[in-house]
Amino acid sequence: NAGVTQTPKFRILKIGQSMTLQCAQDMNHNYMYWYRQDPGMGLKLIYYSVGAGITDKGEVPNGYNVSRSTTEDFPLRLELAAPSQTSVYFCASTVGQGAYQPQHFGDGTRLSIL
Amino acid sequence: QKEVEQNSGPLSVPEGAIASLNCTYSDRVSQSFFWYRQYSGKSPELIMSIYSNGDKEDGRFTAQLNKASQYVSLLIRDSQPSDSATYLCAVFSGGSNYKLTFGKGTLLTVNP
Numbered sequence: 001n002a003g004v005t006q007t008p009k010f011r012i013l014k015i016g017q018s019m020t021l022q023c024a025q026d027m028n029h030n031y032m033y034w035y036r037q038d039p040g041m042g043l044k045l046i047y048y049s050v051g052a053g054i055t056d057k058g059e060v061p062n063g064y065n066v067s068r069s070t071t072e073d074f075p076l077r078l079e080l081a082a083p084s085q086t087s088v089y090f091c092a093s094t095v096g097q098g099a100y101q102p103q104h105f106g107d108g109t110r111l112s113i114l
Numbered sequence: 115q116k117e118v119e120q121n122s123g124p125l126s127v128p129e130g131a132i133a134s135l136n137c138t139y140s141d142r143v144s145q146s147f148f149w150y151r152q153y154s155g156k157s158p159e160l161i162m163s164i165y166s167n168g169d170k171e172d173g174r175f176t177a178q179l180n181k182a183s184q185y186v187s188l189l190i191r192d193s194q195p196s197d198s199a200t201y202l203c204a205v206f207s208g209g210s211n212y213k214l215t216f217g218k219g220t221l222l223t224v225n226p
């Protein structure tokens with residue numbers, strides 16, 4: 001019963017490098033989300049997707065890109081890493097639209113940019 | 115800007131006491147409210163949800179909602195050291211897509 005799986009768990013990047021954070025869910029959830037969490041802060045929404053081929057920006061999308069080619073996968077791309085992107089990144093999913101659907105979170109990716 | 119406010123703490127209570135965590139929100143049309151527990155270095159996990167005014171109890175946890183005051187709280191009875199964590203309040207405010215707004219969280223420490 002995997003749920004939401006994120007890889008890698010940890011990563012150190014140099015300024016200007018690029019990378020993709022992977023997120024996969026096996027619950028057949030339509031809605032998927034990417035959040036970042038800075039120390040002592042709540043979660044900020046970066047991007048979300050309501051289904052394959054459909055994505056939209058959240059609160060803090062600058063510096064990131066996403067794609068959703070399948071229901072299962074929702075990768076997050078950092079093109080030119082900057083120190084301000086040092087954070088913990090969480091992927092989450094919900095079964096559908098509506099106010100009463102709790103989010104299921106992955107274990108997170110801890111990213112440091114030096 | 116929809117806001118969710120929490121006292122950042124830390125809130126320190128002795129083992130066996132009642133811990134009271136509070137959250138206020140700015141959007142009057144908010145529909146649903148969630149409490150997530152987050153242990154240090156771990157991901158958030160849902161512990162309570164509440165949708166209508168009043169109290170909702172689940173084991174040692176009670177969520178309280180007052181939409182007129184735009185206030186939601188979480189009570190933890192018989193607090194245990196294992197309850198020591200950050201508690202995140204999250205509010206869903208409707209619209210065409212499902213998006214939560216999270217507070218910054220309250221750090222709770224339960225002392226043996």
